[in-house]
Amino acid sequence: MPLKSFKPVTPSNRYKMWPTFEEITTNKPEKSLTTPLKKSGGRNNQGRITCRHIGGGHKRKYRLVDFKRSKIDVVADVLTIEYDPNRTCRIALIQYADDVKSYILAPAGLKVGDKVVSGEGVEPKPGNAMPLKAVPLGTAIHNIELRPGCGGKVARAAGQQAVLASRDQGYASVRMPSGELRRFHENCFATIGTVGNRDHMNEVSGKAGRSRWKGIRPTVRGMCMNPVDHPNGGGEGKSKSGGGRQHLKSPWGHTKGQKTRKKHNPSDAFILERRKKKR
Secondary structure (H helix, E strand, O other): OOEEEOOOOOHHHOOOEEEOOOOOOOOOOOHHHEEEOOOOOOEOOOOOEOOOOEOOOOOOEEEOEOOOOOOEOOOEEEEEEEOOOOOOOOEEEEEEOOOOEEEEEOEOOOOOOOEEOEOOOOOOOOOOEEEHHHOOOOOEEEOEEOOOOOOEEEOOOOOOOEEEEEEEOOEEEEEOOOOOEEEEEOOOEEEEOOEOOHHHHHOEOOOHHHHHHOOEOOOOOHHHOOOOOOOOOOOOOOOOOOOOOOOOEOOOOOEOOOOOOOOOOHHHHHEEEOOOOOO
16 A cells, blocks of 8 residues: 655655555444453553553444454455555455455455455465464564464554464464564464555655644653653753653653563563574
8 A cells, every 4th residue: 555745845744654444445443343442541440540641532333353263164345445544554345245345454465356255274365364374474464363263363453464484383483574573373273365554654645734634642751751750750951850861761760671571471482493593
């Protein structure tokens, strides 16, 4: 999906790169597959802000996307390619032979009129879902299940893909989008192809207002605050935390760059090669 640039007649247009939306075929979602989406403003059930810089934004409805693809060997027709405000990729509305409609993530190259199907003996083409034991080695896949039957969890963002590297003793080794090599059970389902809207990473908002449309509030650097408001605040002029060369911290005292993953995580047994290799 290409991006379009604008003449720099205003400061916001100078660097703005927005999608053309030319692959979108309708602007009205399927009513039966939408549900209201309540805004939290970053607050928990006690009314306290637990996630900063969230608030406002355009009203949305959540699209019920089928990540499980549990209708086996039932062919479906692609009716529309639609914009989803809740995710970076596009979604496709499909209708099965028994007239049941569903949303799926739209892979690159999927068009209206194409047919998709889920099952073990299906053709490995974009949009089809199949277990890892049936996917040819070296195939690009997305929407991968972590456990059989739990629904796709891995590689769902715009432009992402994983690659099936090998199979051995009931498990498949998959090269993740991050570069990590991870084992999955061979009965886990995955969808063939790369997630669409691959140019999303090259988009340039161009102005602060577009972030507010998305519900993203302004972020102020801790260095610009007073000492009472942030550990990095204060000091004469541009300084590091009160004028001294102290370690930068978050408002809650965590050192910047501190590892947040548990040392003995049960999922370590499935990771064959780390994203960041030790030197």
